[in-house]
Each structure stands twice: as structure tokens, then as C-alpha cells.
Amino acid sequence: MIMDIVLKYFSDFSETQLKQMQALSSLYQEWNEKINVISRKDIEALYEKHVLHSLSIAAVADFPAGFQVLDLGTGGGFPGIPLAIFFPDVQFHLVDSIGKKIKVVEGVAEALELKNVTTAHSRVEDIKNRKFDVVVSRAVAPLKDLWRWSKPLLKKAPAHEQQPGLICLKGGDLTQEIADSGCRPRLTNIYKLFPEEFFQEKHIVIVNK
Template identity: 40%
Template sequence: MLIKTMEEGFKQLKLPYSSETENKFIKYRDLLKDWNQKINITSIEDDEEIYVKHFLDSVLLLNEENFNEKKSIIDVGTGGGFPGFPLKIVNDNYIVTLLDSLRKRIDFLSEVAEVLELKNVELIHGRAEDFGQNIKYREKFDICVSRAVAPLNVLSEYCLPFVKVGGYFAAYKSENISQEIKDSESAINKLGGNVKEIKEICLPGTDIVRKIVIIEKFEQMNNKYPRKAGKPSKDPLI
């Protein structure tokens, strides 16, 4: 029944689904539940909720046009690997970097990558503000994704520094974000971005409407951004 949830969800999203994909998600679920007994990775422990609210939710960015594209992606504040690892499982062409500030979560993600035999994956332990100023990572990625919980203006200062000019940042948000977007537009513009599109997608098997804010990077960012660690959240750009 649970696997049927995934298969039907993929069908609804018009994404390819195979026994290999299924097996990887089963292994991922098992590792997540096992590690969650040792460290706090997620409050979601029910199998079906893991499939829907973590795995299916993560792949909402994909569609018939882009599920096979070859792009570099960084997932900022990845936590349990969402959305970065599910995106990688569905599209193995992606070159994926996952960034998180908690060492134990990176250890968990390292085991997931090993068990699922995921290639072209890099795991980084650290803060977005620090790595956003690192020339190895600054403006090097086609796409940045994040499901991290933070206001859009704060999240944009964490994420847009990683995006190439011409690339985009996809922020996974909940339903009521109109005012948040309006309040963040000036800050996003200062960071070299603009809101290009807001995707509204119903999470398969639920009545939850997920909104993904697509922010295009149209020019190089001023070197003063991102500011020092802690500053974006304590003194958000306006």
C-alpha cells in the first residue's frame, strides 16, 4: 500500500517510476527511521507521511521537461536530505551538493549516499553564510533548492550567493506566502535576483498545496553578501 502511494504519486506528477527508484526510497526510509532514534532528523515517523511529506514533496520541482536534465544543484539547510536526495534519486544526472550546519546530519547523509550508491554527491558541514563567500561554491550552481524554514528575504541571502547568473533558486514554501513575497522583493533584488514564477502544486494524495518560489539570478551579487554568520537572520535585508 505504501509503495502504491509513491507509484501513484509519481504517476500524478508525470514522473518515471521504476523498481530501482522504489528500492532506493525504501532503503532511504529505513535509514531515516533508524537514525531518527539516535538524532532528531524529522518529526515525521509514519511511513506513508515520510513518502508523501518528504519524498513526494521533494520531487515536486520535477516535471516531464526537466526530470532528465544535467544540472548542478545545491540544497541549503538540507536536514534529512530533502529535497536534494529525492531529486537525485529520480534524476541521477544531477550533480548534487548538500549543505547542513549539523555534523550528525551530515554523517547520516553520508550513509544514505553510500547505501543508495549515489554518485556525484558532495556533503558539506557548515553555515551557508560562510560557504556563500567561498570561491569554490560562490555562484557555481545552476540551481539552489531549500525547504528550510525561514522568511524568504533571509533564505534568499543564504541561497542566492550559490547560484550562477542565469540559474535559479527554488524555495519550497507553504500556501499563504503572497505578503512574504511582496515583503522580500526588494531584498531579493539587492541580491541579484527576481521572482520569476510561483509554482502551485497539489501534494499527491492530499489537499495540501505546495508553492515553490522560483527566483532567477539575473546579475552577479555584491561581494558584501552574504553577510557574516548570524547576521541575515538577526538583521534581515529589506
């Protein structure tokens, strides 16, 4: 089965979620022929390099029903689309400054009938009058910038709660990037969650509110 790599680590899917996950492959292949959002090489490894990578966030963070999550610089819909399938009771707002990418995201979300996804063709700095519980992102900018953009958009957390504010997926040596950011993030090596070669240098970076 094409999505075996996902089922190896996540098995508790409803019938609807399974169908939605299975549909991702043909949907992205179809869209990619019109608008190239995923490299040819990666589309063949979609479930490992994009879907499972996105779901690593679900392995370390639980989003309660009703949570509002912003996917900053969503690109072709990652991590937002897989997370929206995984958390059907959580609202996801997927934003990208490149219009053709948002067109793909809208097409995929519509085909999957994801009622918990909204989209915007917008720069993150232009989002006004909205607050989110969590911001997620995948390697779109240095941590310093991601945190600067996220902070004004986050709801205030109760003083006693250590709630994640920003959860981003990054690769490689992050020592300098973290030093430059002035943040004190928690890092999880994804390889420890999913011992597949692809994840060896990949991390989940969590900055609390």
C-alpha cells in the same frame, strides 16, 4: 506498498531508482532512532510528507544532465536525497549547519550508493569558490534570506534564458514574505499537482536568476 503515494504520481523509475526509493523508509527509521531528524508522526508518512513533497520540484523543473544543484539547509536530506534519486545524472551538494543532520544524510546517501551526492557541514555563507546552476530549499528561512544567500552562488544565466535560480518549498500565506523579499517569484500550488489534503497550503516558489 509503502510508497504507493509516490507511484501514484511518478511511474517512470528504473529498477535501481525503485529500490533506492523503497529503501528510504527503513533507512530513515533506523537513523531516526539514533539521531532524531524527522518527527515520529512524520516518519510514518515519510513518502507523502517528505519524499513526494521533495519530488514536487521534479514535477515543475527539469534538471539537465551535468547540472550542479545546491540543497541549502538540507536537514535530514530533503529535498536533496529524493531529487538525487530522481535525477541520477545531476550533481547534488547537500549543506546544513547542523553536523548531526549531515551525518544522517551521509549515512543515507552511502547506503543508497548515490554517487551524485556530496555533503558539507557548513553555513551557506561559508561556501566559497563554487557556483551552482540551481539552489533548492525547503522552508528553512524567509524568501528574502534564501535569495540573498543563493544569489552569489548561482552561475550566470545567458541573458535570453529565464532559468530558475532558487526553487523552494513553502507553506501558508506567502504574501508578506514575498513583499519583504523584493523578488517576483512564480508560485505553483502543490495541491494542483498532487491533490492530497497535505498539500493544500503548500507551494513551490521559483525565483529566476
